[in-house]
Amino acid sequence: MRLFVLGATGRTGSALVAQGLARGHEITAFGRSAFGGKAKSLHVVVGNPMHANDLAEVLPGNDAVLSALGTRGLGATSVLADGVRATIEAMHCTGVRRLVIVSSSLLDSNIGWFARFISRTFLRHHAQDQRAMEKQVTESNLDWTVLRAPRFNNGAFTGRYVVGVDSEETETSGVPMSREDVACMMLDAAERGNHVKRIVRISGGHV
Numbered sequence: 001m002r003l004f005v006l007g008a009t010g011r012t013g014s015a016l017v018a019q020g021l022a023r024g025h026e027i028t029a030f031g032r033s034a035f036g037g038k039a040k041s042l043h044v045v046v047g048n049p050m051h052a053n054d055l056a057e058v059l060p061g062n063d064a065v066l067s068a069l070g071t072r073g074l075g076a077t078s079v080l081a082d083g084v085r086a087t088i089e090a091m092h093c094t095g096v097r098r099l100v101i102v103s104s105s106l107l108d109s110n111i112g113w114f115a116r117f118i119s120r121t122f123l124r125h126h127a128q129d130q131r132a133m134e135k136q137v138t139e140s141n142l143d144w145t146v147l148r149a150p151r152f153n154n155g156a157f158t159g160r161y162v163v164g165v166d167s168e169e170t171e172t173s174g175v176p177m178s179r180e181d182v183a184c185m186m187l188d189a190a191e192r193g194n195h196v197k198r199i200v201r202i203s204g205g206h207v
């Protein structure tokens, strides 16, 4: 497949690129700074993910967009909302329909008291941005999949994860997962074409 990765210079994004190449895909790593890596099937493009025109120039011919954009720090941010606005516009212009994007279990209604507390205090700006991003995605007519991921850790790839679709029964916040496994799930969803127009709750798998 031809896969377009947003946030490739980030921690989840770089796992996406590495695993995608290892699976034999052709990858375009798009970002405001150049992805540091070379491979025959890797195209590194520098552009602004907040600008639909930049994206639309290089999007044609891709089978899916995988977005692991995000911000660090706790301040006010609209990176996800602005990024997805540009992404949706560029996808509409170029006819690319498949979008797999990372959100967070902070938006789930069944999170435990501690996760709820931090989603309303320290991480409220993140949660607000994620909510604004999800609204645009779910209201689009793209073939989208939103992954509500739990807390990440820097663990190794296991290839194991648990998926709960359209259900608030799976408490995601309690079982952290590695960014490597989040990347694995995103690639699986792109390859299999499953979970279309679904908010998917994922969590770490058990050995």
Ligand SMILES: NC(=O)c1ccc[n+]([C@@H]2O[C@H](COP(=O)([O-])OP(=O)(O)OC[C@H]3O[C@@H](n4cnc5c(N)ncnc54)[C@H](OP(=O)(O)O)[C@@H]3O)[C@@H](O)[C@H]2O)c1
Pocket (backbone or CB within 6 Å): 006, 007, 008, 009, 010, 011, 012, 013, 031, 032, 033, 048, 049, 050, 068, 069, 070, 071, 072, 079, 080, 102, 103, 104, 105, 126, 149, 150, 151, 152, 153, 179
């Ligand atoms: N941490 C957790 O426990 C957790 C849990 C659930 C979900 N998530 C979500 O998972 C996603 C990925 O997380 P991560 O830890 O892999 O992120 P990360 O390492 O911080 O990477 C973020 C990516 O977004 C890009 N980016 C940030 N601000 C940008 C801007 N203004 N313009 C253009 N590009 C920008 C960065 O580019 P540069 O390299 O150029 O800065 C980088 O490629 C985030 O949306 C996060 O909220 C995180």
